[in-house]
Amino acid sequence: MALPDRMKALVVTESGHADSRQDQSLPSLAPHVALEEIALPRPGPGQALIRVHRASVNPSDVAFIKGAYGQPRVKGVPAGFEGVGTVVAGDTPLIGRRVSFFATHSGTWAEYALTDVATLIPLRPDVGDADAAGLLVNPMTAVAMFDLVRQDGADSFIATAAASQLGKFLMALGRDGGIRPIAVVRRAEQAEMLRAHGAAEVLVSTAPDMARQARDVLGRLGPRILLDAVADQVSADLFFAMGRGARWVIYGRLATEPPRLTEPGQFIFLGKRVEGFWLTGWMRETPRARVEAAIAEVQARFADGRWRTDVAAVVPLTEAMEQLPAVYGRGGKVQIDCGGAAAGTE
Amino acid sequence: MALPDRMKALVVTESGHADSRQDQSLPSLAPHVALEEIALPRPGPGQALIRVHRASVNPSDVAFIKGAYGQPRVKGVPAGFEGVGTVVAGDTPLIGRRVSFFATHSGTWAEYALTDVATLIPLRPDVGDADAAGLLVNPMTAVAMFDLVRQDGADSFIATAAASQLGKFLMALGRDGGIRPIAVVRRAEQAEMLRAHGAAEVLVSTAPDMARQARDVLGRLGPRILLDAVADQVSADLFFAMGRGARWVIYGRLATEPPRLTEPGQFIFLGKRVEGFWLTGWMRETPRARVEAAIAEVQARFADGRWRTDVAAVVPLTEAMEQLPAVYGRGGKVQIDCGGAAAGTE
Numbered sequence A, B: 001m002a003l004p005d006r007m008k009a010l011v012v013t014e015s016g017h018a019d020s021r022q023d024q025s026l027p028s029l030a031p032h033v034a035l036e037e038i039a040l041p042r043p044g045p046g047q048a049l050i051r052v053h054r055a056s057v058n059p060s061d062v063a064f065i066k067g068a069y070g071q072p073r074v075k076g077v078p079a080g081f082e083g084v085g086t087v088v089a090g091d092t093p094l095i096g097r098r099v100s101f102f103a104t105h106s107g108t109w110a111e112y113a114l115t116d117v118a119t120l121i122p123l124r125p126d127v128g129d130a131d132a133a134g135l136l137v138n139p140m141t142a143v144a145m146f147d148l149v150r151q152d153g154a155d156s157f158i159a160t161a162a163a164s165q166l167g168k169f170l171m172a173l174g175r176d177g178g179i180r181p182i183a184v185v186r187r188a189e190q191a192e193m194l195r196a197h198g199a200a201e202v203l204v205s206t207a208p209d210m211a212r213q214a215r216d217v218l219g220r221l222g223p224r225i226l227l228d229a230v231a232d233q234v235s236a237d238l239f240f241a242m243g244r245g246a247r248w249v250i251y252g253r254l255a256t257e258p259p260r261l262t263e264p265g266q267f268i269f270l271g272k273r274v275e276g277f278w279l280t281g282w283m284r285e286t287p288r289a290r291v292e293a294a295i296a297e298v299q300a301r302f303a304d305g306r307w308r309t310d311v312a313a314v315v316p317l318t319e320a321m322e323q324l325p326a327v328y329g330r331g332g333k334v335q336i337d338c339g340g341a342a343a344g345t346e
Helices: A059-065 A137-152 A165-177 A188-197 A210-221 A233-241 A265-269 A279-285 A288-303 A317-327 B059-065 B137-152 B165-177 B188-197 B210-221 B233-241 B265-269 B279-285 B288-303 B317-327
Strands: A006-012 A033-039 A047-057 A082-090 A098-102 A112-116 A156-159 A180-185 A201-204 A225-228 A247-250 A273-276 A311-316 A333-337 B006-012 B033-039 B047-057 B082-090 B098-102 B112-116 B156-159 B180-185 B201-204 B225-228 B247-250 B273-276 B311-316 B333-337
Touching: A006 A317, A033 A317, A047 A059, A047 A098, A082 A112, A098 A112, A137 A165, A137 A225, A137 A247, A137 A279, A137 A288, A156 A165, A165 A180, A165 A188, A180 A188, A180 A210, A188 A201, A201 A210, A210 A233, A225 A233, A233 A247, A265 B273, A273 B265, A311 A317, A317 A333, B006 B317, B033 B317, B047 B059, B047 B098, B082 B112, B098 B112, B137 B165, B137 B225, B137 B247, B137 B279, B137 B288, B156 B165, B165 B180, B165 B188, B180 B188, B180 B210, B188 B201, B201 B210, B210 B233, B225 B233, B233 B247, B311 B317, B317 B333
Parallel strands: A156 A180, A156 A225, A180 A201, A225 A247, A247 A273, A311 A333, B156 B180, B156 B225, B180 B201, B225 B247, B247 B273, B311 B333
Antiparallel strands: A006 A033, A047 A082, A047 A112, A047 A333, A082 A098, A273 B273, B006 B033, B047 B082, B047 B112, B047 B333, B082 B098
């Protein structure tokens, strides 16, 4: 297949990190990315070029383009961490195959993306593009963190921001694995949906009797791991209300106000600890066999319907500057249609 | 030897924990303990009765009598966690031997103490009572935490409250072990003393350019473990200024103002963590051979003068109510003379 010389892409407009703490809102894309036509990236040794079908828009993408992620921006390079597409060139036997992937060199918010071949995940045909576009960041993080929960041995765990896509995946993993999930959400009307996804208990962080309810639920279910996307005082208070040996595993930081460690004595006498989880680090440090098994489990869950990506909107790449801010952060996933599937490369 | 029926002891006057956060000052003993004559405790199976020579007064003792320690008080029971004395009765072949010990059943601020025989440490004759009175809490904590530093593999570490007895022990361990200690103190005039004890660098937390100095020292020495007795914002800021994989090990909480976790993203992207250290837990979980080796190392260090307990004052048991508050917390250790050595039991 002949490849074009140039492609359309949403490229970041700044380099490095932002100077100040950023919140998670996205009133406009314009200060952070621009739709440009740029040279097609060329795969080097160990790399693959992918014609992108669909790209995910995750909180980590939004944090990244705003300069508030753990990795620095490079001006002029396309944004977008993950997506689904067809391998069209590169140092791999997977050319022509449909893959999910994590874009390590040139992002997924573009017609073509460039990545290390190690990140390519050949897809089962029964996993559709809507699920395949977000196969890594949320599903793999959910499976990997649920490993921590299983290894810890308690028969309950807590997840904050539980109404997120990742939170819903965790609820189902807990229910199916017999480890009762405690969902923490901000709005009472999310409770029923969370129970439907598998939550054994739902704590509403804005409820006036949250502290009392939390004590009651923690006392009955005895969770020892708090999987936390927020890192605010609600999370800290839950952590200090948990029992001996509790672990506060921070994998996101939606909050802008830093939490206070109100009970440092609990680190000493109750053996508690605070740590982090980062999928990139997990993929690097975990035996390949476990990673492969996790990928297989993720695909199986999407294929048989135990998991489903709640897609709120799909915006075309060329319309994203205008349409994306209006639909982002309203509940459900937003994805970008990058055109590859329609182009018949599949 | 005939034992008396009754003994003098400083007994705690309240049960359980205090309602509110306590600072570390000790303006008076009177609200917390009282000098009383009580029945001599009787050793049960697995226990030993010790005629106390000298008892230590540690920050953990003061926190305990004020109801601010991780273990609840029991009204009417003698205070005092550690001391040196002669075994006079019990379920042990060590009767007649001079021992350091941790009082698990009836405290050391008394003429006699009762403890599990497992805590008895037979003493070398060349370790004097001044060092033997505080053989466990500070020296063993220093050796055990220095194990963490050694296992971590960096060639530097940080210790807060470094002018404390424990801090000075850590400085010497670092210097002798070739792992450069960074001492954090509150007053500039403590710097010279800390360097004499082995500090490679001294950071003065109250200095106006503390943040800049800390960045410079951390950048040059690359410590990965922060051994922290304070748990305040100075500690938190140091932790977040440290590099990838940093561990904040809290073993004390001198501060009353809880620190803020200003950079939760570092748990995720830099693999940092917060944990605690408690000697009681370490003794329980560590293989007996390592504990024995640590005890031997502590005694050898006192015997050959590499370590020395800085005793600021020794107050008689019967005068402690009046004399102890005036000398406590002024620098150097305060000990209580419980009379056993003078009584010729040695």
